[in-house]
Amino acid sequence: MVPTARDGAALLAEGSGARTVNRVSCNSPTYDGSTVTGIGRAKALQIWYKAVDAA
Numbered sequence: 001m002v003p004t005a006r007d008g009a010a011l012l013a014e015g016s017g018a019r020t021v022n023r024v025s026c027n028s029p030t031y032d033g034s035t036v037t038g039i040g041r042a043k044a045l046q047i048w049y050k051a052v053d054a055a
Helices: 005-014 041-054
Strands: 017-021 024-028
Touching: 005 024, 005 041
Parallel strands: none
Antiparallel strands: 017 024
16 A cells, blocks of 8 residues: 555554544554654644645
8 A cells, every 4th residue: 555645644643553432443553563653733723724825
């Protein structure tokens, strides 16, 4: 599977590893098994908005 920008945004916002969202289990592993701590959806949205606004 080829990662997309949406995959990167989810990893940035929520971090890596297994979790359950709305009773649906999902897993966002990294290539080398390292741990990524998410910054939260609100902060990720701010970064996205500033990037789009600058374009």
